[in-house]
Amino acid sequence: MDKISIMLADDHVVVRESIRRFLEDEDLFQVVGEAGDGESAVHMAVTLKPRVVIMDIDMPGINGIEATRRIKKLCPECSVLILTAYDYEQYIFALPEVGASGYLLKDVSARELVNAAKAVYRGESVLHPTIAGKLLRRLGSIGKQEPENPDFLTDREKEVLILAAAGLKNKQIAKKLFVSVRTIEAHMSNVYSKLGVTSRTEAMLAAMKKGWINLNELNRRDTEGCSFSVTFG
Known part of the structure; x- marks a missing residue:
């Protein structure tokens, strides 16, 4: 290798x-x-x-x-x-x-x-807990604005994006949604392309700025004990 x-x-x-x-x-x-x-x-x-x-x-x-x-x-x-x-x-x-x-x-x-x-x-994207906390506090207020229309993302793409923002890796998302890892990778690729971004961090920030994702929604998600703020390994 x-x-x-x-x-x-x-x-x-x-x-x-x-x-x-x-x-x-x-x-x-x-x-x-x-x-x-x-x-x-x-x-x-x-x-x-x-x-x-x-x-x-x-x-x-x-x-x-x-x-x-x-x-x-x-x-x-x-x-x-x-x-x-x-x-x-x-x-x-x-x-x-x-x-x-x-x-x-x-x-x-x-x-x-x-x-x-x-x-x-x-x-994948990696944020130190302190950094993630500051980003979420800053963007949490931005996310309270009136959401823009996210209809150009499919329902499954939105779901995958929210789970990714909550800290789940592709393998964990695939297991949760009962699909293959390759399917999740394809969804994430589509999300990146539609949002004009190149990483999970950028995708999450773009979605929060547009009001599609907010802190309360992330906190309500069942993420199998994963935390958005730490994505080490």
Whole structure:
């Protein structure tokens, strides 16, 4: 099995060395490059085309948010996982705009980071509980506005989207709806295309902004004990 190519972008060498060790101990990832600033991260991603980029925010030159925006524009196949010490709202609320697949704080464990890297590689979204909480509080009020007409989504697509927003993975959704994982993947692909997004995080945010999903609806759903705020592994 080919290893998953991964790139690290952080201006602290010791942090990059630690992350590299955690990842390569798994024998699943191959760290193909390390960048110490935002500009280098963009150029390296374009050249190396890694499947996953782990990106810090506070770096010399352009910050990690802008670097992510440029990487997703130039290399849309790269999944970017933000790993930072900061939970500033201006960064968090930029997520749907820049296309990041996840946002973690640096208080996560090595195991959580490894599992998150696997998750974004699979096309899933990962949010630190603190980040998810801020997003939901912010968007919960937005979701109270008069809903736009979501009729261009089928009933099953809406159901799959709500379950995905509640934190269920494709396999769990398939089991709950008694269909195949491939069927769920097709539904999610249709949802992404119709909403003009590329990740679960963006799809969930778009649906909440339009008023199709709200916190009360998510809380009422039977999600087999899964939490939206944590989607590690």
